Amino acid sequence: MFKAIEALSKRFDSLGTNMERKLDLVNVNVMNMSERTTALEMKDNQDSMFKAIEALSKRFDSLGTNMESCPLLKNPKNGFSHSHKNCTGEFISFSCNRSYWLNGPSERLCLNNGSWTGVQPTCEFGKSFTR
Helix, strand or coil: CHHHHHHHHHHHHCCCCHHHHHHHHHCCEEEECCCCEEECCCCCCHHHHHHHHHHHHHHHHHHHHHCCECCCCCCCCCEEECCCCCECCCEEEEEECCCEEEECCCEEEECCCCCECCCCCEEEECCCCCC
């Protein structure tokens, strides 16, 4: 019984932090963090428990397939990014190596339509300047 719940909990964990926002839609409360037991206010009989797990699993599958993601962004040449997530609502920020300045946005957001805001920044050699 707990193995099935634990396996389902691990599936949720594998989706990363963006899934936490999606979990609010499912109204799942993690009651015992040490055991990672997901409670659904179910009766003690096995039939109710398995029906609840099946319903939660179906809800999980529907959320997983509806999540949009953006294409992975490359680091700018002579620079790097500060995020490895590409899910809707996630930000990625950029910076440059020493002696280089960032030309373009320092941050981009993954939109619901699967695209990033702004354009890919570049790192230019020389002193930084304010435009």
